[in-house]
Amino acid sequence: MPEPVNEDLRRQNAELREQLSQLRKRAEGAPGLNSTDALSRVIEALPTAEIAPVLRDLSLRCVRLSREGADPRAARRLEELGVDLAERAAGLEAIVNT
Numbered sequence: 001m002p003e004p005v006n007e008d009l010r011r012q013n014a015e016l017r018e019q020l021s022q023l024r025k026r027a028e029g030a031p032g033l034n035s036t037d038a039l040s041r042v043i044e045a046l047p048t049a050e051i052a053p054v055l056r057d058l059s060l061r062c063v064r065l066s067r068e069g070a071d072p073r074a075a076r077r078l079e080e081l082g083v084d085l086a087e088r089a090a091g092l093e094a095i096v097n098t
Contacts, residue, residue: 012061052092059085 062082066075 009065049096052089052096055085055089055092059083059089 059082062078062085066078066082069075069078
């Protein structure tokens with residue numbers, strides 16, 4: 001991989017880790033949650049209208065990474081995941097907008 005792509009992936013990884021850390025901190029402060037199920041409960045509590053844009057963003061990232069990757073199998077799987085996430089986002093948006 002070219003060096004700028006590696007730097008971009010490292011930056012994105014750091015951003016995602018920070019977001020996960022923030023979600024965990026929020027979950028730890030919520031009453032009635034233990035550490036094993038805290039994150040999943042926080043995610044489940046998100047309104048549907050907020051989940052669809054996150055899925056769409058993840059979809060776009062997967063497709064972009066699939067085009068930048070050197071491994072054909074990984075690229076194909078990332079593209080498949082991107083398409084699946086986009087379809088799920090569209091389905092959620094259709095539900096929210098009806």
